[in-house]
Amino acid sequence: MPVDCPIRVRAARTARVARAAAAVLAALLATASPAAEPPPAAAPQRLLTDLAALRRCTDQLLADHGVRDLVVQLADIDEQAARGAGGLRELLPAAAADLTPRSRALRLVAAGRNAAAALPFQLGATLRRAGLAAGGEAFTLDLSLQAGADGSPLPGGAFRHTVVLAEGRAELQRFGTRIGVPAAGADAPATALRLLADMAAIELAGRLARLPYWRCLGAGLDEPTVAAEVQDWYDTMATRPSELIAWFQQQLRLRRAYDGPADGEVSAAFKEAVGRDRERLGLTREPKLSIDFFQAYLASDPADGAARAPQPPARPPAEPATALAVAPRPLPLDLRIAGQGGGFVPGQPVRLDVRPSRDAHVYCFLQDEARRITRFFPNRFQRDSRVSARAGVQLPGAMRFEITLNPQGVTETVACFGTERDVLAALPAELAGADFAALPVATLDQLRQAFLAVTDGTLAQESFAVRARR
Secondary structure, three states, X not given: OOOOOOOXXXXXXXXXXXXXXXXXXXXXXXXXXXXXOOOOOOOOOEEEXXXXXXXXXXXXXXXXXXXXXXXXXXXXXXXXXXXXXXXXHHHHHHHHHHHOOOOOOEEEEOOOOOHHHHOOEEEEEEEEXXXXXXXXXXXXXXXXXXXXXXXXXXXXXXXXXXXXXXXXXXXXXXXXXXXXXXXXXXXXXXXXXXXXXXXXXXXXXXXXXXXXXXXXXXXXXXXXHHHXXXXXXXXXXXXXXXXXXXXXXXXXXXXXXXXXXXXXXXXXXXXXXXXXXXXXXXXXXXXXXXXXXXXXXXXXXXXXXXXXXXXXXXXXXXXXXXXXXXXXXOOOOOEEEEOOOOOEOOOOEOOEEEEEOOOEEEEEEEEOOOOOEEXXXXXXXXXXXXXXXXXXEEXXXXXXXXXXXXXXXXXXXXXXXXXXXXXXXHOOHHHHOOEOOEOOOOOHHHHHHHHHHHHOOOEEEEEEEEOXXX
């Protein structure tokens, strides 16, 4: 396999299929209520000068909500106005990397051959530069998110930031907060552009994950622009109900209020979890994914929800038995990896079926011919690690990547780990890593020990040798 990437990404197009029927929608989707009325008078503007603290807050928000593998390709970048101040193609990826050292949630990558069709998202950007009548100048950055498959605009994916450079400061405004940093001398334009790149990365991550990034700016739902953005998010997801359902499934599972798949399908367990969490947030105990539930959820603390998530009511005590009742032990967790027998020829695609003995979270890694170890599942194409025992997961399946035997025919190893709960965020940040990127470990056993440390020993493991045909 080539040295730069052991897993090749190929172009493919997949269609999103809505899976919630009309009866389900009637049960789960309440009519969207109008956004909250803005306060009668605008609140005094806040001033934020600590950009490092803002980045840390956003990184923590992404980690707390289990966000990972948001990979965006830089597509059309018009940066003529940046001449002499640095390039957006360098500034935007650097800002994304600095934003998420803990969560590793967001990556911006340059365009490459066939990459546009392989990545789920593309980002276009245009920078304009203008002088001000009162002295100084302004930089305006327009950004637009597009679908990676065909370049079509994503709903709510266009946003703009303007930074004013004057009197030795670079300053922009968002959600009633002024964000300013010192900027003087020859480096002032570069400082202004880096401020734009930082804010673009923060908003990009928040919009893609549908998370309240504005909280790190001290804003809340009482801000009219925040309320309008939340309403837009809800309305957009409500037009594709399976997306709204999957978003809540993932979030409720993170708070341990729900333990099913995040597949956009409705189940009795999911309805019960919705009702309990609505009650926790002071709403009616109905299985409705309404706008007020969405707003209340975004305004709440995920750690508080995990600690206080209500449990199902306890069963009444049973009648005394003549013999001691022994609680049944859960079945042991095992993994099975099925692939082609008899080996592979160099360049031949590898197709695997991975199946746990009971529903579990699965993580798969490849150790290539150079002994590098990369995670290829879950990934940017399927971020949910939960795999059902009935369906299993086919790798690559419909996901747009390929595993092929290296040209030298050197044996490689696929190793998959199964756990009771999603533990990827609990691993050390350098081991959780990013999908399709080499991890700083030398052996698969080191990875196994890291999984054991965060699973209290409840771990299944299975390997598959990708070897040359004899």
